[in-house]
Amino acid sequence: MSPSLTVSRIAAQQGSILRELRTASLREAPYAFGETLADALLVDPASFDDTAALHAQSPRLATFLLYTEGHPCGLVHAYVEDYDDARAFVAALWVAPAVRHLRGGELLVNAASQWLAEQGAFEVHAWIAEENRNAMRFYERLGFGPTGDRRAMPANEAETEAFYVRHLQVNRDA
Ligand SMILES: CC(C)(COP(=O)(O)OP(=O)(O)OC[C@H]1O[C@@H](n2cnc3c(N)ncnc32)[C@H](O)[C@@H]1OP(=O)(O)O)[C@@H](O)C(=O)NCCC(=O)NCCS
Numbered sequence: 001m002s003p004s005l006t007v008s009r010i011a012a013q014q015g016s017i018l019r020e021l022r023t024a025s026l027r028e029a030p031y032a033f034g035e036t037l038a039d040a041l042l043v044d045p046a047s048f049d050d051t052a053a054l055h056a057q058s059p060r061l062a063t064f065l066l067y068t069e070g071h072p073c074g075l076v077h078a079y080v081e082d083y084d085d086a087r088a089f090v091a092a093l094w095v096a097p098a099v100r101h102l103r104g105g106e107l108l109v110n111a112a113s114q115w116l117a118e119q120g121a122f123e124v125h126a127w128i129a130e131e132n133r134n135a136m137r138f139y140e141r142l143g144f145g146p147t148g149d150r151r152a153m154p155a156n157e158a159e160t161e162a163f164y165v166r167h168l169q170v171n172r173d174a
Contacts, residue, residue, distance in 0.1 A: 003068040005104045007111040010063040012056040015049030018063060021075045022048075025094035032132050033092065034154035034161070059119060064111045066095060066104045073099050078112035080119055088121035093135075109142055117168050124168060127161045129153060139164050 010018060019040075026037040055063040060082065066074030074095035081087045090112045095104045113124050126144060128135050149163035 003099060003102070005073075005099065005102055005107055006067050007064050007107045008067070009111075009115070010052050010055050010065055012053040013049075014056075014065070015052040016045070017065065017072050018052050018055075018075070019045055019048040021065070021072055021094065022092065024096070025075070025092070028097065029094060031159075032094070032129055032135060034127070036155050039155070062112070062115055064108055064115070066099075066108050068099050068104075074104050074108055076108040076112045078116050080116065080121065086120075087125055088116040088119070088123065089125045089127075090116075091126065093126075105138055106142060109139075113166065113168060122168055124166045126164045126166075127151075128164055129159060129161045131159060136162070136164075139166075142166065 023037060023040050026033060026035065026040050030037065052063070055061050055077070059080075061077070061079045063075055063077050065072050074093075076093040077089075077091045079089050079091070081089070090109055093105060093108060095108070116124055124144075125147075126139060128139060130136075130150070144164040144166040147163045147165050150160050151163070153159040153161050
């Protein structure tokens with residue numbers, strides 16, 4: 001039987017869970033992210049407490065956690081840029097290998113997109129490493145498409161990442 005998967009916004013006291021999931025993702029899928037495991041391990045663990053507290057209640061930044069039978073097993077960040085055009089993003093998406101292909105990634109991206117729509121977004125953006133074909137297929141299945149923009153990966157300038165966007169179906173009268 002498939003484990004039941006649920007998603008909820010991070011709570012203020014979940015800094016250590018955030019650190020565990022983020023370091024697990026950087027260890028397991030280093031090719032996918034603009035930060036390295038070494039970078040994350042250098043960060044003072046207390047700053048994950050600060051991030052969790054902020055992402056639990058900010059109108060601009062949030063983290064959503066995936067659970068299987070109550071155990072944390074994935075995450076995604078959602079944020080709105082602090083510029084005039086206030087573009088909305090999902091980032092740092094990761095699902096633990098043991099629970100992949102069960103729609104946990106979809107649950108996370110949809111929860112983050114729903115929250116971004118509630119903050120006023122009409123589009124959600126994501127940077128995806130071009131070597132990460134699996135993630136590109138995953139995002140395309142969810143309705144994201146390439147904008148044509150590309151840039152060097154922040155953590156590895158030899159690799160490039162592509163800029164994807166999803167147009168949200170927003171019913172603001174609902
Ligand atoms: C990308 C990632 C988050 C997807 O997570 P996931 O929970 O497996 O995602 P889903 O189950 O929603 O969908 C993944 C695939 O499984 C398929 N799938 C969904 N349910 C399935 C099922 N019951 N049986 C078989 N396949 C299934 C989907 O069709 C999809 O395949 P496709 O993309 O080829 O169409 C995960 O692979 C991951 O963490 N990868 C490493 C980190 C990473 O690349 N992050 C993205 C950074 S941009």
